[in-house]
Amino acid sequence: MDFTNEANLISSFAMLPVALLIIAFLFMILMAVLVGVLGARRESGFGWAFCASVIASPLIGLLVVLITDKLPQGERKTAPAGIIVGAIALLLYLVLFIVLGVFASRLIQYAVFP
Numbered sequence: 435m436d437f438t439n440e441a442n443l444i445s446s447f448a449m450l451p452v453a454l455l456i457i458a459f460l461f462m463i464l465m466a467v468l469v470g471v472l473g474a475r476r477e478s479g480f481g482w483a484f485c486a487s488v489i490a491s492p493l494i495g496l497l498v499v500l501i502t503d504k505l506p507q508g509e510r511k512t513a514p515a516g517i518i519v520g521a522i523a524l525l526l527y528l529v530l531f532i533v534l535g536v537f538a539s540r541l542i543q544y545a546v547f548p
Contacts, residue, residue: 455535465492477502481516
């Protein structure tokens with residue numbers, strides 16, 4: 435039995451949590467943008483709907499959007515402050531996901547290869 439190939443296989447699985455976290459992060463961004471687009475036609479506006487989606491979750495952001503009143507036909511509302519806060523939260527989430535992904539992959543690696 436060739437253990438070098440097994441070691442390569444196991445070390446490639448150690449990177450799996452990082453890939454899953456990146457996919458989850460991208461999915462969360464996409465959902466937050468979609469909720470923001472829905473919020474652009476409501477009193478909450480794109481920025482605050484996006485911000486609520488990033489900070490809490492896209493589901494909470496959607497609830498915020500659905501609770502607020504609709505704007506008159508054809509109007510849209512954007513809030514630069516909400517976009518800035520949402521962008522900062524996205525950066526913090528990105529750093530958190532990367533750190534947790536690296537930590538998880540190292541933990542798996544050391545658990546398999548003590």
